[in-house]
Amino acid sequence: KVVAPATPADMKGLLKSAIRDDDPVLSFQDNALWSSTAEFPEEEYLIPLGVAEIKKAGTDVTVVAIGATVSMALAAAQALAEEGISVEVIDPRTLAPFDWDTLLQAVGKTGRLVIADVAWRTCSAASEIAATVATEAFWDLRAPIQIVATPDTHIPFSPALESGLFPSKEKIIAAVRRVLA
Numbered sequence: 001k002v003v004a005p006a007t008p009a010d011m012k013g014l015l016k017s018a019i020r021d022d023d024p025v026l027s028f029q030d031n032a033l034w035s036s037t038a039e040f041p042e043e044e045y046l047i048p049l050g051v052a053e054i055k056k057a058g059t060d061v062t063v064v065a066i067g068a069t070v071s072m073a074l075a076a077a078q079a080l081a082e083e084g085i086s087v088e089v090i091d092p093r094t095l096a097p098f099d100w101d102t103l104l105q106a107v108g109k110t111g112r113l114v115i116a117d118v119a120w121r122t123c124s125a126a127s128e129i130a131a132t133v134a135t136e137a138f139w140d141l142r143a144p145i146q147i148v149a150t151p152d153t154h155i156p157f158s159p160a161l162e163s164g165l166f167p168s169k170e171k172i173i174a175a176v177r178r179v180l181a
Contacts, residue, residue: 001025001049002095004125005033006070009040010093013047021049028095030068030118052099054106058088061176062106062113065089066125069116069148069167076172087176095125103129104137111142112179116167121149146175 001023005011011033018025055070056077065073070091077087088106092098107113113133117126130145148167156162 001097002028003049003093004028004030004067004095005093006065006067006091007040008033008036008038010047010091012040013045014049014093016044017046017049020046025049028067032068047093049094050097050099051094052090052092052102054088054102055091056087056089058086058110060086060110060112061179062088062090062103062110063116063172063176064103064113064126064129065091065116065172066095066118068118069172072167072169073116073172075169076176079169079173080176085176085180098129100132100136103133104140107133107137108140111140113141114146114148114172114175114179116148116172116175118150118166120152121147122152124149143179143181146179148172148175 003014003018003025005014018027055074063073073089077089080087088110090103090106115126115129117124119125121127126147126149130147133145148171150165
């Protein structure tokens with residue numbers, strides 16, 4: 001089982017569920033999450049493994065955002081809403097098991113899919129999601145699936161060069177525009 005939290009609150013709820021699970025669970029944590037601050041409930045709570053969260057409902061395009069890209073996707077959705085584009089943002093929270101029902105229903109509704117993932121494009125969660133949606137919901141798609149991911153290249157040491165490689169709000173907006181063209 002694999003979890004990919006996007007917020008400190010999700011981290012707490014998913015880790016508590018992982019600890020209670022009888023199977024091994026990996027937790028992919030983005031560096032951005034380590035330094036983020038947010039309020040979250042002090043009381044006991046669990047986030048069930050294998051259940052995605054629809055962060056924002058929409059009708060024109062579905063954006064699946066993994067980990068740190070969730071906040072970028074929400075910012076992109078807000079910017080696009082000002083142009084009259086309705087974006088549904090889904091945070092899978094758990095990569096394995098994956099909540100295919102939620103994603104396939106959203107793709108059936110919007111007919112368009114953008115996947116945002118900080119991992120390299122090849123052999124990533126994004127590429128697996130794209131392959132599965134292309135197989136399971138091909139006839140629902142009205143445009144080619146777009147993946148916003150880190151290119152398959154060596155990551156430079158310089159932070160100035162490094163930041164240009166990773167997904168961003170602007171890259172997500174550009175991908176949404178491509179599927180709507």
